[in-house]
Amino acid sequence: MRIVIQRVKEASVAIDGRCHADIGGGMLVLLGIEDADTDADIDWLCRKVVAMRIFDDADGVMNVAIADMPDADILLVSQFTLMASTRKGNRPSYIRASRPEFAVPMYEKFIAKLQELLGKEVKTGVFGADMQVSLVNDGPVTIIMDSQQRELF
16 A cells, blocks of 8 residues: 655545646545555554654644644545556556455545544545646655555664
């Protein structure tokens, strides 16, 4: 499971030219799912997302987690292209990306776990839809994490 976290001033998802979901300040999280992913990957990544200290404290230091910011929201968007392999040639291969039969239930579990840990609704795109994602990246701050390549601390 691979995610891209972007700290945003605002973000939105449009489908067929209409706004489907939007947030003010918070995080835009892009999510890619592969068949090797498990509930443990969901748990690990969701805990990291809500505890990631990427928001400024009173001294302007990134030391605050979204869980400690009641006015901040998360917009979660599925994105199979995060699982692209670019080893050969110039055309990415998406063979690692899970098919919807596996990915949709994992996506839904990810949403539920994030909401449980955050204690509020997480806005989302629509799995498999052609979406236009807009954002104002704050910082910019962009973090990439892969549950199959966990860093040991």
